[in-house]
Amino acid sequence: MTNETTLAENTSAIYDLLEKSKSVDPELYDRYIRNRAIDEPACTALITMYSVLTVLGALGNILVIVAVIRKPAMRTPRNMFILNLAVSDLLLCTVVMPLTLMEIITKYFPLGNNVFICKIVGPLQATSIFVSTISITAIALDRYQIVLYNNQPKPA
Template identity: 40%
Template sequence: MENVSLPLPVCNDSDDTAVLLSLGAGNLSTDPRCAPPADLHSYADLYVVLPVIYSVICAVGLTGNTAVIYVILKAPKMKTVTNMFILNLAIADDLFTLVLPINIAEHLLHYWPFGEVLCKIILSVDHYNIFSSIYFLTVMSVDRYLVVLATVRSKRMPYRTYRAAKIVSLCVWLLVILIVMPFTVFAEVFVNPDTTKRKTCVLSFPSPEGSWFKASRIYTLVLGFAIPVSTICILYTAMLYKLRNMRLNSNAKALDKAKKKVTVMVFVVLAVCLFCWTPFHLSTIVALTTDLSATPLLIGISYFITSLSYANSCLNPFLYAFLDDSFRKAFKKMLECRPA
């Protein structure tokens, strides 16, 4: 059984099948064959601050991303290819922040009261959050590379249209839904077999659970980090190489000011995304290669890593406001008090 954050081994059964404890969305879940550790309640102080952190992320993320969505949809000048991808990124972040109150409620109640259907939805959205940001940023990096390539060659891009960006965005949504589908299938409400009968929303893998658990972590690491990040690194390396050669060996004009700013903005948004999500994926490698006991320090680190990955959903609107003049102007215009 697992949620979406750092997995911590608790015990092993006689047939060497790993029984795991994982922390995510503010709850603890254990395999049914393994009783909760006796000193679990000694970690209670680690839970106090989480509802506050999640509430701040929810409030800031929902406000900021909703503002970005509103501005892009309402301001005519904001309907560009890059902004179409930003719009979808904001929708994905908004979707995640919308379900955070349910995670907060589960955390405060110490059990799952919302039923199996909502359990599948919440865990699916949690996992969608892992993949959606990095995939939309990968698409934005591809777009930036094509813009730079066309500029270097002094060519136009007739196929790079707002409509094409809509189609690409839809394809990304469908791809991520397919990637997340296995987690939706395995999500279920588990009733603890002890006297408490406590319900938790977890991923319930078939036997052998340990192998399935490792496979799910490798699946997430490869599809949610290794492949898209490798693609992005290759694209930006090639982009920088072409820009350098353009200055040294070509008479072509450098990227104009607007294109430079958009490229810088995409790069910064990408850097912040990697800063927030890299610890999460590194924790996967640690979980797969080491056998750590669930100490208060490790549980605290797990919560910090989860909160950091969640925080990425509320940071992007501030980056757009700082790095893009058109966003700032559109925000100000939307906030203006117009006479009746």
């Protein structure tokens, strides 16, 4: 008798669960199926903005890198700070920004079960941002020294 009672209770619970699932918002269900964390208009706007920023940022940084590499007169110690910043920002634009966009618009990691890629995304983002910040700080300190010590007479 207890098996029949348990079976009846389980069947009743399943039917109750099915009835409750009919009230799920179809838009939420569709978003779940498509692995989207945000609505379609916001997703389209983000993809457009990130694409424009990625392309323009990559082109600008490539131009800076090419200018410093091709012109020997541009290879000064001060311009090496700028070159370092350009390389760091190029990494940010071409690798970090697309991965960040994927994290924003999807609920689950879309590149499969690749543990290496999953674990490298965070440190890569942090490293790129830290190097950019340190480069900007070095440029600012270099400029500060030029302003501070450039007006003093040189020793004879």
